[in-house]
Amino acid sequence: MVTRIDRRMAKLKAEGRPALVTYFMSGDPDYDTALSIMKALPKAGADVIEMGMPFSDPMADGPAIQAAGLRALKGGQTLVKTLQMAADFRAGDNETPIVLMGYYNPIYIYGVDRFLRDAIASGIDGLIVVDLPPEMDEELCIPALKAGINFIRLATPTTDDKRLPKVLQNTSGFVYYVSMTGITGSALADTGKVAAAVKRIKGHTDLPVCVGFGVKTAEQARIIGANADGVVVGTAIVNAVANVLGPKGEKTADPAEAVATLVSGLSQGVRSARLAAAE
């Protein structure tokens, strides 16, 4: 089954440039604002959208994404509303792939079968569920694959060559290489090591390899994108939203515009990445 992710990745490969994968927190700071941010992403040059599903206890996330999730929950966001937001976005864009990213419990409580049915109806293409390693594939990964949704796995510096085949086994869409151990939003890892890791993973799979954790600027996107099939930016986008919110959560500027400005710059970065590789 070919998904929007597969089509988009193939297209970018033909164009000879890496994908810009952008993460935003659905519902941060409220539904309407978040939807306007989502709509702004592809216009500013994002190739794939990762929609954060807020969770009360985001154990693998740093302070920025924790805070964004809490703002979203405070704003009344639920999984039902996140799926609705995806559907609202799809009404105007049937091409940009959407990947839901978050933790398992809200999906488990929603009910796996019901969730997959509603996710497909909302135009969701892939899932990244942080706390479902391959050992728990029966929970959601295999049902998702059967339903035609990509299950995108995280590979990390602790995933050695022995474990990598297990991690890649049921992965589809792309592989998300977490460029360092730690929580989201930490400092960028050594780019030489990242390039070597991407090469190592590519020795085990034909899937595109996107790299995330720590990418904040266009220059970093350009350097990482020289070797990877995609560059994931999350915390920087979430911070762009937080930066235009006042102490009481009031908007001091348009969050969608702030995000668009950042993403446009990052987009220039990935578009010049292969030039960087050729240098």
Place this chain on the structure above:
Amino acid sequence: MDQPATPNSFRTGPDEQGMFGIFGGRFVAETLMPLILDLERHWNEVKNDPDFKAELTDLSTHYAGRPSKLYFAEGLTKHLREVSSAKGLGGGAKVYFKREDLNHTGSHKINNCLGQILLAKRMGKKRIIAETGAGQHGVAAATVAARFGFPCVVYMGATDVARQSPNVFRMKLLGAEVRPVTAGHGTLKDAMNEALRDWVTNVEDTYYLIGTAAGPHPYPELVRDFQSVIGIEARAQILEQEGRLPDTIIAAVGGGSNAIGLFHPFLDDKEVHIIGIEAGGRGLDGIEHCASMNAGAPGVLHGNRTYLLQNADGQILDGHSISAGLDYPGVGPEHSWLRDSGRVEYVPILDDEALEAFKLTTRVEGIIPALESAHAIAHAVKIVPAMDKDQIVIVNLSGRGDKDVHTVASMLGMEI
């Protein structure tokens, strides 16, 4: 959901995937997966290694003071017989306390910490991290870290730092760094999130010394096994002192390590009624309690599937208990399985009831129990008067209450 068939033994779990029925498992980020697989490998090596056992037994005996006594609580028994007579029942079972409060560091937590620090040493780890609620586990972790020369960081919710200040000071004296966690309500759940974030960042050299029988496999199993010394001793002691098994055993359940430690060796003694006590807080009607098995639903948090306090969207609720050690919205996965299989009964005790039991035990026994343990005693106070005089109840006195005197004083409107 179909009820699982009654197994031949309740003591065989977990399976190779770390599951107790549908509960347990390994719901962790990929970064942590190689670490918990490595931990499992080492755990499987040491659990049947006579040298490891000998070293642990030696430390338990000479450092922690085991075996802990099984004490006939004559004062409480007498009091509850008077209550029984006043009700015209003329009964009142004999109450025994398993005196985990007499251990070094003042609670059962040292049992687990000694086991895990030896494991950390064998694995060649260089740094210890831990989470703590009441501070009992933090103190025990800081203690073994000091004893074995490890640097130690303890994550503790900011609310708990405030209400358990004596334990915070003890940890600092022992050389640990206490990092207050302000996320959420600043209690045990938030401390555990932060400890996991530390672990995921410092994967190379850090050993996560979990304090309760929860988290990803193999933690629920290994913590249970280190705590099972409580039940193994209690079972032998009651056979020696009374010549028979008890009718009822009772322990408080937060994450549930003291409870599973007492219960596990008795699980296949079908005649023994086993009761776990959850924190009923201010009552189960609202959200001010921590009775996940009485008022929650199965979900996934902190690496395992278990009963959790959560809303309809799967967001975890904070709960409330007078006792910092019970102030956790989940419970160890084996308890969830024992609940669903019907082997163990789980009942809530309110803050006020625990406080009364705290005062009563102090007065009639000259023992100041931890507020956690006071929950278990409170249930004994409820059921013992209706039992026969020749019946026997064992209550796990999991810790001493010195750490709680400030909390109790403020509940009673006193300043100290």
